[in-house]
Amino acid sequence: MPEPQTVNSGPNPGAQEKFYVRFTREQRYMHAVLFTTFLGLAATGLPMRFSESFWARKFATGVGGFGSILFLHKFFAVVLTIAFLIHLKDIFQRAIINREKGIFWGPTSMVANWKDVKDIVGHMRWFLGLGPKPKFDRYAYWEKFDYWAVFWGMIVIGFSGYAMWFAPFFAHFLPGWALNAVLVIHSEEALLAVLFIFSIHFVNTHLRPDSFPMDMVIFTGVESDHEFEEKRTLEYQRNQAQGTLEKKVGIAPPLWLLNFSKVVGFTAIFIGLTLLVLTLTAYFS
Numbered sequence: 001m002p003e004p005q006t007v008n009s010g011p012n013p014g015a016q017e018k019f020y021v022r023f024t025r026e027q028r029y030m031h032a033v034l035f036t037t038f039l040g041l042a043a044t045g046l047p048m049r050f051s052e053s054f055w056a057r058k059f060a061t062g063v064g065g066f067g068s069i070l071f072l073h074k075f076f077a078v079v080l081t082i083a084f085l086i087h088l089k090d091i092f093q094r095a096i097i098n099r100e101k102g103i104f105w106g107p108t109s110m111v112a113n114w115k116d117v118k119d120i121v122g123h124m125r126w127f128l129g130l131g132p133k134p135k136f137d138r139y140a141y142w143e144k145f146d147y148w149a150v151f152w153g154m155i156v157i158g159f160s161g162y163a164m165w166f167a168p169f170f171a172h173f174l175p176g177w178a179l180n181a182v183l184v185i186h187s188e189e190a191l192l193a194v195l196f197i198f199s200i201h202f203v204n205t206h207l208r209p210d211s212f213p214m215d216m217v218i219f220t221g222v223e224s225d226h227e228f229e230e231k232r233t234l235e236y237q238r239n240q241a242q243g244t245l246e247k248k249v250g251i252a253p254p255l256w257l258l259n260f261s262k263v264v265g266f267t268a269i270f271i272g273l274t275l276l277v278l279t280l281t282a283y284f285s
Contacts, residue, residue, distance in 0.1 A: 019222040021250040028221050033083045034150075035268055040076035042194050042275050044069045049187055050282035077161055084154050107137040107234065110148075116141040135233040142204045153193045160186035191279070198276040202269060214269075219261030220253035 023031075047056035047069055060066045095103040102108040107115075119141050122134035139147075160182040163170045167179055206214045210231065217223045229236045239245040253261075 017252070018225040019250045019252045020225065020228050020245075020248040021221060022217050022223050022228075023221045025221065028218060030083060030087060031218050033079065037076045037080040037083070038197065039268060039271055039275075041073060041080065041190075042198075043271070044073035044076065045190055046194065046275060046279055046282075048073070049191065050279070053278075053282040053285075055278050056282070074165065077158070080154075081158060084158070107238065108139075110139055110144050112141070112144050112148075116144060136231065137234040137238075138232055146201050146204065149193075149196060153189065157186060157189050157193060160189070191283075194275065194279060198272040202272060206265075206269065214262065214265050216253070216258065216261055216265075219265060220257055222250040222253060 047053075047059050048066060050056050051060075051066065060069055063069060063072070091103065094100040104111050105113070115137070119134045119136065122131060123141075125131035126133045163174070163179065163182040164186060171179060205211065205218075217227075223231075236245070239248065
């Protein structure tokens with residue numbers, strides 16, 4: 001078991017602070033592929049969606065035309081599809097083959113349950129000063145919403161995209177009006193996904209007061225004892241009661257990883273917010 005490391009952070013600099021593993025290396029790599037390909041799809045899809053905009057034409061000129069943009073868009077789509085299939089395979093293996101409990105139900109599942117409904121109501125009451133702040137488990141309700149929004153988008157946007165890409169094949173079992181509909185569905189759903197990720201997801205994940213200016217856990221994989229107990233109180237208390245807390249102890253992230261993560265994270269946020277502004281400008285003009 002890794003020994004807890006001393007880091008100069010928190011209210012008592014120099015004090016020994018434990019770090020706990022929240023995301024595995026594989027999960028962090030998967031997220032890196034996800035946000036990289038999503039940024040690539042957004043950066044190539046939006047210029048085609050708003051091809052008459054000044055910035056879209058300039059971008060197309062810079063990369064060799066709209067044909068090059070379409071090629072890059074398809075490339076990012078294939079990579080993201082492979083990552084999604086790997087994720088589905090991982091879920092299947094953990095749930096069916098390994099018989100891991102808590103995949104589809106319970107406090108560690110990404111599937112919404114009745115507690116999430118109560119947390120939403122409790123959070124609204126807390127915002128209005130009408131009650132205490134609810135205590136969250138491994139995944140808060142907004143994290144589950146983010147996950148299923150991406151899951152839904154992968155199916156709807158992915159299917160409609162491949163239906164346009166391989167239209168002659170899909171024409172064998174889809175009527176003509178359906179092939180026309182997938183163009184609208186792909187365009188509007190993709191636009192909705194871009195607006196959601198670059199506004200709601202960024203705010204939920206990084207711009208909340210307890211995470212501002214950036215939540216580093218998805219990059220480093222670990223969070224401090226204080227963060228764990230404060231953000232995911234119920235999970236912390238459950239592991240403490242079961243005597244499994246020490247099994248989650250990890251290694252404090254090195255300085256190079258923190259700096260690298262900040263550069264990558266802020267670059268992604270900057271690109272996302274830039275695309276969001278350009279999208280809104282083109283949409284309303």
